[in-house]
Amino acid sequence: MKHAKTATQNACKLCNPLGACLAFRGIENCVPFLHGSQGCATYIRRYLISHYKEPIDIASSNFHEETAVFGGSHNLKIGLKNVSDQYKPEVIGVATTCLSETIGDDVPGILREYKKEFKNGTPMPILIHASTPSYQGSHIDGFHAAVRATVKTLAEKGEEQSLINLFPNMVSPADLRYLKEIFADFKAPVMLLPDYSQTMDGGPWGEYHRIPPGGTPASAIVSAGSAAASIEFGSTLEASKSAAGYLEEAFDVPRYHLSLPIGIKESDKFFSLLETLTGKARPDKYEDERRRLIDAYADGHKYVFEKKVILYGEEDLVVAMTAFLTEIGMTPLLCASGGKSGLLKKRIRELIPTMDELGIKVREGVDFVDIEDEAKILKPDFLIGNSKGYTMSRKNNIPLLRLGFPIHDRFGGQRMHHLGYRGTQELFDRIVNTVIEERQNASSIGYTYM
């Protein structure tokens, strides 16, 4: 039975400040700081820790009733001072919340005052401000807002360098490491932002670290304004909201905008772009990765052909996964997202002009109850998305292939690859194995070979 639906039920999105905190964690020696209630910081920490299994300290200005009435300036300044004293950060990334946005705190103004008032004494960290009201957009918007704000605060025009800026979107630490490896193999200097490959997936500590090692140094971000080009992943990310968009506008650094490179076709575009920008051919290693992937497609094609899937998650991930699934002959019956850019369908159509013939349905701004209602009618072979789809997966007995964020009910989400030939290989193997496992479980014979 269809119900009228005003409330969001089992949301397929998170709030704006979460994304900002993660992005700030990808700057070296940076403490994320939420200007709002204590709960926002604590809930977001808990949520991120459950996925990354790493400490993530997020400071809070800890609003009280008086703060809400008289403004958050005093609390914010004390908070910044305390964070500076206790963490000795090089950067503090201040993101707002629904509370500080609604009372209308002028955060940039407060930060300017702070710099004046506290200029003597402890070293002054670089202060970055991202506006991330929780009543707008979702976590992915907060992520991009923080990356753009960082570049806006730090990037300067200098003598043009062969440097390439890479804005990878909200991908896994393993993906970030892979991207760095590619650039290193191309012998091409890169400014990757954010880079939480180490801060959110690091080693053990011999001594206490106030801030975990790793991340993009502020000094490197300064050079972003003099880079030869920016590459930005994420097909629904618009230039007006993106870091590369800002750099193009402010410093004429050309913006190359790609979908997240998942699948052979989209990975090819990324590698071709790298070849063009660097003037070098891709190293053999990647040619080999690509060849192995094509070979695996051949070996596994029968398992996946015309398998029906419901796909959900951040819009950019959904677009990229749709492209990949269609190139291996799978049918994403529904491509769904809690995000609401208004661009999801358009971007999918650009990559897959035959989407209507393939029967691909696209829905933005949905929650897991909407997706479940669709699943009951569409009867997919499996679901692909983050852990939060497990409730409907279990209830409706549809297997779930986990990827993206958050992975709260499996181990190693932070080490999962999604991007490039290597990530696609990993995803393809997992998809095929999901099919095989289902078959094996359902079989009365129980073959030990498939």
Next chain:
Amino acid sequence: MEQISILEGRQKQIFEKKKGVPQADIACETSSLSGSVSQRACVFCGSRVVLYPVADAIHLVHGPIGCAAYTWDIRGAVSSGPELHRLSFSTDLQEMDVIYGGEKKLYHSLIELIEQYKPKAAFIYSTCIVGLIGDDIDAVCKKVAKETGIPVLPVHSEGFKGTKKDGYKAACHALMKLIGTGSTEEISKYSINILGEFNLAGEAWIIRKYYEKMGIEVVATLTGDGRIDAVRRAHGATLNVVQCSGSMTWLAKEMEEKYGIPYIRVSYFGIEDMSKSLYDVAKYFPDRPDIMEAAKQVVSEEVKTLYPSLQKFKKALTGKKAAIYVGGAFKTFSLIKALRSIGMSVVLAGSQTGDKNDYARLKEMCDEGTVIVDDSNPVELSKFILEKEADLLIGGVKERPIAFKLGIGFCDHNHERKIPLAGFEGMYNFALEVYQSVMSPVWQFAPRKGGTL
């Protein structure tokens, strides 16, 4: 190694037990210092924690999406029947709602959800922003209650209006509105309510079974495996038995005042406190010596099997040191005793929300050199773990990575645990978990234990 210093504004909330040194009371029950990275959450969190396990009500969070998303199915509070508490409902306020008000959205959300899920009641949590835009949620709740015929209870849990404790109170306030509205017919004179037991991993069932074996009727568990109808008749019980005193003492006091029901404070962790919680209830019914007899019987039967099974752990763990940082201070008392019973000492004991009395008692209980902290943070916890050379940290998800990064064991004693730690069998699970984490061979690779970086 560099000394880790304590923030100036935090020093009064930390205390080290030392002989011969005059010692001031620990400062507590204050709001967290801005920028100190408190492990606390907010008022909303306090309310959500208390009411979460009520399984046949819908829990609608009125605000932007985050508050509901981060509390969706995050606790191991299990239900023997309906599971509405495991769904997440939000009015998902957008910019236009913030400008023009969210009352209409709240009203429609409620009407539709009640129609769809047929709950026994609805709890409406107001979040930070609702406290600013001034939605009259009481009026909306009243209207919907009238139209739908079920209790629709506002919970005033605006995140910034106090601390987590104020959230407990707001939740208890909502419960008080329900209590007294059901029939108390056929309730035995030998009856109790279990307060502050949230049925994590089925713990309330374990406790309930003990009391029932003693011939005691449990009228309502607040709120573990909670049901609205049971809450409504809770005023029919003879005694309130309060665990997790931080969250439920207020309710117990209100019930005492309004219905004349006395209360006792108990804890179900560790052999000593678990046994005491059965004896204390039995003592309350002196006219029925058979109840005390049955309590003794339960304890002796349970301990007979439990005690020998703990010896293996005790042998391995003797001399190891633990650090405890949990939500409520009352739990730390039990944990100290439980740890001692398996040979371990406690070098750090702290809580998010302890009060003066709690900390005074902690001071008394602790060994020389133990550090006591109120409303601590990762930097301080790490400092004391290192300085005191702890082998184990007991805490929740936010504390876990601190332990693992520093190469020591960890036991999750928070709401997310999936293994029951209460009761006699819980004590076994607790000892096992501590043993499995502290004694794991993986720590040989930790840099602090001689491994290489």
